[in-house]
Amino acid sequence: MTEEELQAIRERAERATVGDWDYDVEDGGISNGNFMVAMADSNAEGYPYIRAKECDLEFIAASREDIPKLLAEVEWLTNRLNEAENLMSEAHDLLDNVHCYETDVYNAISKYFNDEEDDE
Numbered sequence: 001m002t003e004e005e006l007q008a009i010r011e012r013a014e015r016a017t018v019g020d021w022d023y024d025v026e027d028g029g030i031s032n033g034n035f036m037v038a039m040a041d042s043n044a045e046g047y048p049y050i051r052a053k054e055c056d057l058e059f060i061a062a063s064r065e066d067i068p069k070l071l072a073e074v075e076w077l078t079n080r081l082n083e084a085e086n087l088m089s090e091a092h093d094l095l096d097n098v099h100c101y102e103t104d105v106y107n108a109i110s111k112y113f114n115d116e117e118d119d120e
Contacts, residue, residue, distance in 0.1 A: 001069055001072070009066045009069075012055075012062055013059065017056050019034065037052060038060065088112065091105070092106065
């Protein structure tokens with residue numbers, strides 16, 4: 001995912017109405033708890049349409065593409081993190097085997113795996 005794609009998603013999210021959105025089947029609308037964000041309606045001929053602010057409609061429409069991209073990015077980052085952690089574990093074991101307990105690298109890796117904060 002490119003930085004431009006992330007920035008576009010970030011901007012859509014920032015422009016959209018704030019709050020936790022809930023869909024109400026009975027009302028046919030999306031609410032943030034205080035007011036309707038989007039409301040299903042029909043015109044004089046009976047054709048359905050949605051009433052909402054343009055920024056919220058853009059957010060809703062883009063979510064179909066944004067969510068799969070974000071999920072793929074999370075999966076990719078998780079895989080990369082797992083690979084990095086495996087390499088760090090191997091490096092830690094190697095340093096341990098050659099008794100390099102007092103090196104900055106050994107201590108930093110140990111802190112990482114023990115969820116300790118860095119002193120710096």
